Amino acid sequence: MDLKDLRYFVAVYEAGGFSRASRYLNTVQSNVSARIQGLERSLGAPLFERQWRSVVPTDHGDRLYSQAKQVIAALDRVEEAFKGSRTV
Amino acid sequence: MDLKDLRYFVAVYEAGGFSRASRYLNTVQSNVSARIQGLERSLGAPLFERQWRSVVPTDHGDRLYSQAKQVIAALDRVEEAFKGSRTV
DNA sequence: TTTTTTTACGACACACGTAACAATG
DNA sequence: CATTGTTACGTGTGTCGTAAAAAAA
Numbered sequence: 489m490d491l492k493d494l495r496y497f498v499a500v501y502e503a504g505g506f507s508r509a510s511r512y513l514n515t516v517q518s519n520v521s522a523r524i525q526g527l528e529r530s531l532g533a534p535l536f537e538r539q540w541r542s543v544v545p546t547d548h549g550d551r552l553y554s555q556a557k558q559v560i561a562a563l564d565r566v567e568e569a570f571k572g573s574r575t576v
Numbered sequence: 577m578d579l580k581d582l583r584y585f586v587a588v589y590e591a592g593g594f595s596r597a598s599r600y601l602n603t604v605q606s607n608v609s610a611r612i613q614g615l616e617r618s619l620g621a622p623l624f625e626r627q628w629r630s631v632v633p634t635d636h637g638d639r640l641y642s643q644a645k646q647v648i649a650a651l652d653r654v655e656e657a658f659k660g661s662r663t664v
Numbered sequence: 665t666t667t668t669t670t671t672a673c674g675a676c677a678c679a680c681g682t683a684a685c686a687a688t689g
Numbered sequence: 690c691a692t693t694g695t696t697a698c699g700t701g702t703g704t705c706g707t708a709a710a711a712a713a714a
Contacts, residue, residue: 489579489651489654489655490578490579491577491578491579492704505668505669506668506669506670507667507668507669515705515706516705516706516707517668517669517670518669518670518671518672518705518706518707518708519704519705519706520669521669521670521671522670522671522704522705523704525670531655531658531661532658532661533658533661538668538669538670540668540712540713540714541667541668541713541714543669548658548661551657552654552658555650555653555654555657556654558650559647559650559651559654562643562646562647562650563577563647565643566577566640566643566644566647567577567619569639569643570619570620570621570636570640573619573620573621573636574620574621575620575621575622580679593693593694594693594694594695595692595693595694603680603681604680604681604682605693605694605695606680606681606682606683606694606695606696606697607679607680607681608694609694609695609696610679610680610695610696611679613695626693626694626695628687628688628689628693629688629689629692629693631693631694665714666713666714667712667713667714668711668712668713668714669710669711669712670709670710670711670712671708671709671710671711672707672708672709672710673706673707673708673709674705674706674707675704675705675706675707676703676704676705676706677702677703677704677705678701678702678703678704679700679701679702679703680699680700680701680702681698681699681700682697682698682699682700683696683697683698684695684696684697684698685694685695685696685697686693686694686695686696687692687693687694687695688691688692688693689690689691689692689693
């Protein structure tokens, strides 16, 4: 599992759709679709149910969301801690 | 910053050397070296001082270590939570 | 027709392993 | 000579964006 996968997943979850998420992520729908599919495959569980104009998270998706936020928050803290210590 | 970077960093930190870390990571020294260099470049701070037969962490390295462990632990919890829920 | 997700495809970048090098004991 | 870290290099995987297809109102 990759961190970018989690960031893409969170974007889709919060945006409620792949195309909206792709705009937040500054990329195209196809990449978001591919990454989410790969994440679902690697986790072995569907994360969203694709419906007309609404992407609803599965139970797995809901559980992943809260955990993914924690991981991303932890990583953002790391990066934040190194802001301003540019010595190389 | 990539998660694999953090895993490589932790391995070097705990192994106390690049070649020992490469064995834990099932890869070669050159990859470990390149990844640590990339991580140092992206963070803008040196993480290790390379000395003869001893790789000692800098202060930045020490700080990164405790945080990296938290991030990795958080991610491992996510993956653990999905073990056994293989429905796809 | 408009908005969506998926699939196919070509191009490029990155990460890998092999191998050679420099340095230290 | 043995071991370590770095650098150079060729190969292949993967990720990207473009473009086309399919579905729904």
